[in-house]
Amino acid sequence: xxxxxxxxxxxxxxxxxxxxxxxxxxxxxxxxxxxxxxxxxxxxxxxxxxxxxxxxxxxxxxxxxxxxxxxxxxxxxxxxxxxxxxxxxxxxxxxxxxxxxxxxxxxxxxxxxxxxxxxxxxxxxxxxxxxxxxxxxxxxxxxxxxxxxxxxxxxxxxxxxxxxxxxxxxxxxxxxxxxxxxxxxxxxxxxxxxxxxxxxxxxxxxxxxxxxxxxxxxxxxxxxxxxxxxxxxxxxxxxxxxxxxxxxxxxxxxxxxxxxxxxxxxxxxxxxxxxxxxxxxxxxxxxxxxxxxxxxxxxxxxxxxxxxxxxxxxxxxxxxxxxxxxxxxxxxxxxxxxxxxxxx
Amino acid sequence: xxxxxxxxxxxxxxxxxxxxxxxxxxxxxxxxxxxxxxxxxxxxxxxxxxxxxxxxxxxxxxxxxxxxxxxxxxxxxxxxxxxxxxxxxxxxxxxxxxxxxxxxxxxxxxxxxxxxxxxxxxxxxxxxxxxxxxxxxxxxxxxxxxxxxxxxxxxxxxxxxxxxxxxxxxxxxxxxxxxxxxxxxxxxxxxxxxxxxxxxxxxxxxxxxxxxxxxxxxxxxxxxxxxxxxxxxxxxxxxxxxxxxxxxxxxxxxxxxxxxxxxxxxxxxx
Numbered sequence: 282x283x284x285x286x287x288x289x290x291x292x293x294x295x296x297x298x299x300x301x302x303x304x305x306x307x308x309x310x311x312x313x314x315x316x317x318x319x320x321x322x323x324x325x326x327x328x329x330x331x332x333x334x335x336x337x338x339x340x341x342x343x344x345x346x347x348x349x350x351x352x353x354x355x356x357x358x359x360x361x362x363x364x365x366x367x368x369x370x371x372x373x374x375x376x377x378x379x380x381x382x383x384x385x386x387x388x389x390x391x392x393x394x395x396x397x398x399x400x401x402x403x404x405x406x407x408x409x410x411x412x413x414x415x416x417x418x419x420x421x422x423x424x425x426x427x428x429x430x431x432x433x434x435x436x437x438x439x440x441x442x443x444x445x446x447x448x449x450x451x452x453x454x455x456x457x458x459x460x461x462x463x464x465x466x467x468x469x470x471x472x473x474x475x476x477x478x479x480x481x482x483x484x485x486x487x488x489x490x491x492x493x494x495x496x497x498x499x500x501x502x503x504x505x506x507x508x509x510x511x512x513x514x515x516x517x518x519x520x521x522x523x524x525x526x527x528x529x530x531x532x533x534x535x536x537x538x539x540x541x542x543x544x545x546x547x548x549x550x551x552x553x554x555x556x557x558x559x560x561x562x563x564x565x566x567x568x569x570x571x572x573x574x575x576x577x578x579x580x581x582x583x584x585x586x587x588x589x590x591x592x593x594x595x596x597x598x599x600x601x602x603x604x605x606x607x608x609x610x611x612x613x614x615x616x617x618x619x620x621x622x623x624x625x
Numbered sequence: 626x627x628x629x630x631x632x633x634x635x636x637x638x639x640x641x642x643x644x645x646x647x648x649x650x651x652x653x654x655x656x657x658x659x660x661x662x663x664x665x666x667x668x669x670x671x672x673x674x675x676x677x678x679x680x681x682x683x684x685x686x687x688x689x690x691x692x693x694x695x696x697x698x699x700x701x702x703x704x705x706x707x708x709x710x711x712x713x714x715x716x717x718x719x720x721x722x723x724x725x726x727x728x729x730x731x732x733x734x735x736x737x738x739x740x741x742x743x744x745x746x747x748x749x750x751x752x753x754x755x756x757x758x759x760x761x762x763x764x765x766x767x768x769x770x771x772x773x774x775x776x777x778x779x780x781x782x783x784x785x786x787x788x789x790x791x792x793x794x795x796x797x798x799x800x801x802x803x804x805x806x807x808x809x810x811x812x813x814x815x816x817x818x819x820x821x822x823x824x825x826x827x828x829x830x831x832x833x834x835x836x837x838x839x840x841x842x843x844x845x846x847x848x849x850x851x852x853x854x855x856x857x858x859x860x861x862x863x864x865x866x867x868x869x870x871x872x873x874x875x876x877x878x879x880x881x882x883x884x885x886x887x888x889x890x891x892x893x894x895x
Contacts, residue, residue: 293890295889295890296889342890345890348726349726350722350725350726350887350892351887351888351890351892352884352887352888370728370730373726373727373728374728376726378723378726380723382719384718384719385718385719385720385722385723386718386720387639387643387718387720388718389642389643389646389647390639390642390643390646394639394642397635397638398635398636398638398639399723399727401631401632401634401635402632402635402724402727402729402734403727403728403729404631404632404727404728404729407631430646446723
């Protein structure tokens with residue numbers, strides 16, 4: 282069976298608009314912006330795959346190419362075995378899109394009327410559509426408001442209706458572009474449960490989730506890809522990312538009688554990095570990262586004890602997804618910009 | 626068959642619901658027809674005898690002439706603008722991309738998006754004709770089946786031109802120069818308000834290239850004089866030829882524009 286999504290060297294290059302001055306002075310010059318740069322992915326059926334990256338990193342462009350809204354400049358991709366360029370209609374029959382865009386409804390129609398229209402457009406038979414719309418409205422918590430005009434909905438309700446619309450054609454693959462952008466924390470948590478329990482658990486959809494919420498990604502995603510300037514810079518489960526990126530293990534120690542030279546001693550030790558000391562009422566707190574448990578941890582504890590410091594509290598924790606994100610994608614970690622290309 | 630009609634029907638229902646939600650606007654658009662007809666009635670009274678020689682081929686009544694011209698030119702305005710307007714509305718509301726991401730064929734989506742405008746225009750045309758009849762227009766000898774065939778071919782032809790205009794909107798977002806030029810030249814050269822006999826010879830020739838010229842000729846003569854295929858076959862043939870040229874080119878232009886917009890990512894921009 283073909284994977285739910287397969288992309289090979291998918292690339293999107295946008296031609297930049299000329300200014301009138303450039304058009305007059307250099308009419309032959311074509312400037313381009315590389316939005317997605319040779320992205321290759323393989324996502325299995327039933328998987329929830331997260332796309333993480335800064336604004337403008339290329340997540341939405343990648344989603345638009347995969348759901349046939351945008352033609353790739355080069356490369357190829359298939360959804361459920363169908364080519365996104367040559368078999369766009371078959372792809373569209375099998376996908377749903379939940380965009381964070383709230384305005385993409387008819388504001389003077391009710392929520393139910395909006396769903397009826399999009400169900401017809403997606404060739405859902407009338408009887409099935411009626412039943413499915415009722416079920417979906419109940420599942421997203423809009424049953425009571427279904428017959429109110431869309432313009433009276435709150436941001437959260439609009440977002441929920443967007444999710445219901447994405448599921449109208451019972452898609453095999455659901456693309457979700459920042460689905461909880463306008464939701465308060467409680468609604469966002471409810472939505473995460475809805476995605477995990479209903480969309481993945483009951484419907485068995487494959488979900489591609491572009492998000493800026495680390496909690497959402499950590500809670501939901503089986504695998505993740507970090508995207509920077511159109512390129513996938515890291516990909517895998519959170520555990521794999523920790524391992525691949527060698528970001529180590531965070532240690533927190535509360536000490537008494539810490540000699541001032543201890544941090545420098547530790548800095549010279551291989552496998553120990555990012556040492557910071559904060560002075561608290563109960564004594565100094567030492568935060569640091571070790572490359573691995575075992576010999577490095579043993580050496581760390583030995584150095585501290587031998588320095589004469591007393592360890593009152595000690596704990597290790599895995600590096601969080603947010604820390605992985607910041608370290609991987611922050612400007613300090615940024616490679617030279619490949620996004621601007623000029624073709625003359 | 627019924628399943629195939631579901632998408633066009635969904636568009637009609639959507640647009641009807643939206644239109645009637647603006648209650649005052651909906652009623653006013655119907656009522657404005659009554660006012661227009663009354664206005665043309667009084668204008669016709671002013672110079673009916675002076676214009677008589679030019680109006681003889683249409684039965685001699687300026688009132689009947691202008692009502693048919695104004696009423697049926699609505700179909701041209703819709704054909705030229707409805708698809709483009711729907712695309713533009715979809716761009717500004719953000720619904721266009723979602724519509725085009727559905728498995729419904731592009732051509733069905735585009736034509737369906739203009740259907741309600743035609744239904745509403747038909748309602749307005751009926752009001753034009755009913756109020757006109759109440760004020761003295763006579764349709765006693767009208768060849769209704771022929772007029773309907775002529776109207777259908779005219780609508781297809783107008784839509785062909787409309788697809789051109791749509792492709793401009795998709796690419797340029799604003800500044801539908803082509804649509805504007807066709808609309809204005811049709812009103813000037815196709816005999817909406819006056820018989821084309823009053824135009825200089827060379828302008829009359831230019832007007833022959835416009836589908837509205839032939840559409841109005843066919844509709845006036847079939848509705849007012851009861852003429853049919855025997856008398857009007859030449860006009861009908863010209864209209865069919867124009868349609869056969871315009872429609873495929875318009876469809877190709879629109880497909881091309883959408884492909885360009887899908888390539889440069891501007892489909893939902895406005």
